Each structure stands twice: as C-alpha cells, then as structure tokens.
Amino acid sequence: xxxxxxxxxxxxxxxxxxxxxxxxxxxxxxxxxxxxxxxxxxxxxxxxxxxxxxxxxxxxxxxxxxxxxxxxxxxxxxxxxxxxxxxxxxxxxxxxxxxxxxxxxxxxxxxxxxxxxxxxxxxxxxxxxxxxxxxxxxxxxxxxxxxxxxxxxxxx
Amino acid sequence: xxxxxxxxxxxxxxxxxxxxxxxxxxxxxxxxxxxxxxxxxxxxxxxxxxxxxxxxxxxxxxxxxxxxxxxxxxxxxxxxxxxxxxxxxxxxxxxxxxxxxxxxxxxxxxxxxxxxxxxxxxxxxxxxxxxxxxxxxxxxxxxxxxxxxxxxxxxxxxxxxxxxxxxxxxxxxxxxxxxxxxxxxxxxxxxxxxxxxxxxxxxxxxxxxxxxxxxxxxxxxxxxxxxxxxxxxxxxxxxxxxxxxxxxxxxxxxxxxxxxxxxxxxxxxxxxxxxxxxxxxxxxxxxxx
Numbered sequence: 001x002x003x004x005x006x007x008x009x010x011x012x013x014x015x016x017x018x019x020x021x022x023x024x025x026x027x028x029x030x031x032x033x034x035x036x037x038x039x040x041x042x043x044x045x046x047x048x049x050x051x052x053x054x055x056x057x058x059x060x061x062x063x064x065x066x067x068x069x070x071x072x073x074x075x076x077x078x079x080x081x082x083x084x085x086x087x088x089x090x091x092x093x094x095x096x097x098x099x100x101x102x103x104x105x106x107x108x109x110x111x112x113x114x115x116x117x118x119x120x121x122x123x124x125x126x127x128x129x130x131x132x133x134x135x136x137x138x139x140x141x142x143x144x145x146x147x148x149x150x151x152x153x154x155x156x
Numbered sequence: 157x158x159x160x161x162x163x164x165x166x167x168x169x170x171x172x173x174x175x176x177x178x179x180x181x182x183x184x185x186x187x188x189x190x191x192x193x194x195x196x197x198x199x200x201x202x203x204x205x206x207x208x209x210x211x212x213x214x215x216x217x218x219x220x221x222x223x224x225x226x227x228x229x230x231x232x233x234x235x236x237x238x239x240x241x242x243x244x245x246x247x248x249x250x251x252x253x254x255x256x257x258x259x260x261x262x263x264x265x266x267x268x269x270x271x272x273x274x275x276x277x278x279x280x281x282x283x284x285x286x287x288x289x290x291x292x293x294x295x296x297x298x299x300x301x302x303x304x305x306x307x308x309x310x311x312x313x314x315x316x317x318x319x320x321x322x323x324x325x326x327x328x329x330x331x332x333x334x335x336x337x338x339x340x341x342x343x344x345x346x347x348x349x350x351x352x353x354x355x356x357x358x359x360x361x362x363x364x365x366x367x368x369x370x371x372x373x374x375x376x377x378x379x380x381x382x383x384x385x386x387x388x389x390x391x392x393x394x395x396x397x398x399x400x401x402x403x404x405x406x407x408x409x410x411x412x413x414x415x416x417x418x419x420x421x422x423x424x425x426x427x428x429x430x431x432x433x434x435x436x437x438x439x440x441x442x443x444x445x
Contacts, residue, residue, distance in 0.1 A: 029237050
C-alpha cells in the first residue's frame with residue numbers, strides 16, 4: 001500500500017464534488033421536495049375544507065327538509081279540516097233539501113187525498129141523489145134540491 | 157485472465173492487488189512505482205468517473221425535478237435525499253448548509269465506488285489488458301487506502317474547521333487542554349497543570365483516530381470483499397483441471413453468488429456508516445460538551 005499523490009487528487013476532487021453538490025444539486029432537489037410537500041398539504045387542507053362544506057350543506061338540507069315537512073303537515077291538516085267542513089256543509093244542505101222534497105211530496109199527497117176525498121164525497125152525493133131518485137121514482141130537480149144535496153155532500 | 161494452474165494462484169492474487177501506477181517523476185507506467193509521486197491511475201480514474209456520474213445523474217434529476225409527477229429515477233433519488241436529510245437533521249443540530257450535501261456526496265460516491273466490487277473481478281482488467289495493453293487495473297477505488305484516506309482526511313479538515321467556526325480558537329483550545337480531566341475547585345486545583353498534557357495527548361489521539369478508523373473501516377471491508385471474490389475466481393479456474401476441479405468450480409460459483417448477495421449489504425452499509433460517522437464527527441466538533 002503506497003500512499004501518495006493519489007490521496008491528494010482524491011482530496012481535491014472530494015472538495016470540488018462536495019462544493020458542486022452543495023451549489024447545484026442539493027438545493028434544487030430539496031426545493032422540489034419541499035414544494036411538493038406544501039402542495040400535498042394544501043390539497044389535504046382543501047379536501048378537509050370540502051368535506052366540511054359538504055357536512056354543512058347536508059346539515060342545512062336536513063334542516064330545510066324538516067321545515068318543509070312541517071309546512072306540508074300544516075297544509076295537509078288545513079286541507080283535511082277544510083274538506084271536513086265542506087262535507088259537513090254539503091251533508092246539511094242535502095239533508096235540508098231532502099226534507100224539503102219530502103215535505104213537498106207529503107203536502108202534495110195530502111192535497112191529492114183531499115181532492116180525492118172531495119171527488120168521492122161529490123160522487124157519493126150524486127149516488128145518494130140517484131138512489132133517492134130511484135126510490136122516489138121521480139125526478140129530483142137538481143137545482144131545487146141542489147142545496148140539500150150539497151149539504152149532504154158536506155156531511156159525508 | 158485466469159491462472160493456468162494452482163502454482164501461480166499467488167501471482168494471480170498479487171496481480172489483482174496491484175494498481176495501474178504512473179510514476180510522475182519519470183512519467184512512466186510502472187507497476188512497482190513507490191513514493192509520493194506514484195499516481196494510481198486506475199483508482200483515480202474510477203473514483204473521478206463515479207463521482208462525475210453521481211454529479212451528472214443527480215444534477216439531471218434535480219434540474220428536471222417534477223413536483224406533480226416524479227419519475228422512478230427521481231423517486232429513487234428523492235428517497236436517498238430524504239434519508240440523508242433526515243440523518244443529518246437528527247445528528248447535526250446547528251444550522252449549516254454544507255453538512256447535508258456533504259453527507260449526500262459521501263453516501264452516493266462511496267456507494268458507487270463500492271458497487272464496482274460487484275463487477276466480475278476479471279472482466280475490466282481483462283478488457284484493459286487485451287484492449288488497451290494495460291498491465292494492471294483495480295476497478296474498486298474504495299479498496300485503495302489513498303481514496304479512503306482522501307475522503308477521511310477531507311472530513312478531518314472539516315471537523316477542525318467546524319470546531320473553529322462553532323467554538324472559536326480559544327474555545328477549541330480550552331476544550332483540548334481541559335477535557336476530560338479537570339479539577340474545578342478545591343485544594344487540588346493546582347493538579348490541572350499536570351493534567352493539561354494528558355488532556356492534550358488524549359485529544360490528539362482522539363482526533364487522529366477518527367479519520368484513521370473512518371478510512372480503514374471502509375478500506376478493510378472492501379479490500380476483504382474484493383480479495384474473497386479473487387479467491388473464489390481461483391476456485392472457478394480449477395474447472396480446467398479435471399472432474400475434481402469441476403466440483404471445485406461449481407462450489408466456487410455457488411459461493412460467488414452467495415458472497416455477491418451478502419456483499420450488496422456490505423457495500424450499502426459501509427457507505428451509510430461512512431456518511432453517518434462523518435456527520436457525527438462534525439456534530440461533535442460543533443457542539444459544546
């Protein structure tokens with residue numbers, strides 16, 4: 001093992017190489033890595049912000065949905081109440097109309113019964129007159145006896 | 157070039173351990189050149205080549221670095237940079253823009269130099285001999301003490317510079333003379349005069365032991381690793397000497413594969429160790445005890 005000028009050459013080369021690395025290599029590499037680190041950190045922070053915004057939006061949606069659901073419930077309640085009222089009103093109207101119709105029919109029936117009874121009475125009078133004629137064998141002057149006959153008819 | 161028989165195994169190994177040396181005094185390629193002016197062309201060439209490869213590759217990736225869609229190469233390099241950055245932050249607490257690039261350079265460069273150990277031992281020397289007529293070639297720079305000491309002495313100078321920067325010359329001197337043995341108060345306070353030389357000697361040993369151990373650790377691991385590859389290659393060469401030789405060669409191949417896998421760990425760990433210890437030494441030099 002001979003130690004000599006080779007060592008000196010290596011020593012000088014070592015110094016130059018280290019200087020070159022320090023000057024032209026290390027800072028560039030470190031800066032690139034640092035920039036990437038910063039970029040990744042920014043990206044993660046942005047993702048975090050996005051996640052938070054999403055959670056906020058979901059909460060807001062939930063709130064709005066609850067509110068809307070309440071409103072719908074209210075509207076539905078109102079509608080039900082209103083429908084009930086309308087049905088009740090209609091039922092009342094129908095019932096009164098029915099009553100009225102029944103009343104009218106009953107009045108008409110009474111009227112017709114009265115008419116029939118009147119006609120019948122008249123007829124019975126006439127029959128009674130005819131029967132009396134037949135019994136008396138004579139013509140009964142309708143005019144002369146009309147008053148009697150009418151009285152008779154009244155009594156029937 | 158494989159050895160022709162068992163008798164020249166020794167020369168085969170020795171040949172693998174000799175550098176392509178240029179004697180700067182005579183400007184001749186001389187395998188046996190000794191002394192200060194003997195330049196190891198092969199170690200220097202591969203060391204500079206790999207260092208330049210590291211710079212070129214990392215510069216390319218650094219310039220084209222994409223923030224949104226990094227490629228596979230960029231990812232790999234960023235993992236390395238992140239690892240080095242984390243180690244440096246954990247170990248070195250001052251604000252200093254030299255330490256991390258220094259650590260990265262050491263890690264990547266030492267790793268690449270170690271990686272040369274996984275190229276089949278005879279491949280590049282064979283090509284160099286047949287193609288370029290070079291008498292010898294060692295392709296793993298970190299098996300050359302010159303290279304590992306070149307790095308560790310650089311680190312040593314830096315620790316001195318850091319100590320001066322962060323503690324000041326007075327602080328450094330005070331620490332060297334009054335640490336670890338020091339009587340703060342009481343009747344024995346005069347003893348400090350005797351303790352100062354001990355402290356100084358300990359300090360010198362401590363300071364010198366660091367670069368020596370740093371470089372010899374790397375050198376020893378890689379040298380041993382390469383030597384084992386060379387020895388396994390000798391085993392492989394026995395295939396020429398009959399059926400028994402074939403069995404030896406088969407064993408050689410198996411061991412070679414196993415050792416290469418194991419060595420993958422070794423070269424990485426040695427690169428990390430060199431880097432981490434460098435940062436630790438700089439950290440020790442810049443912090444008050």
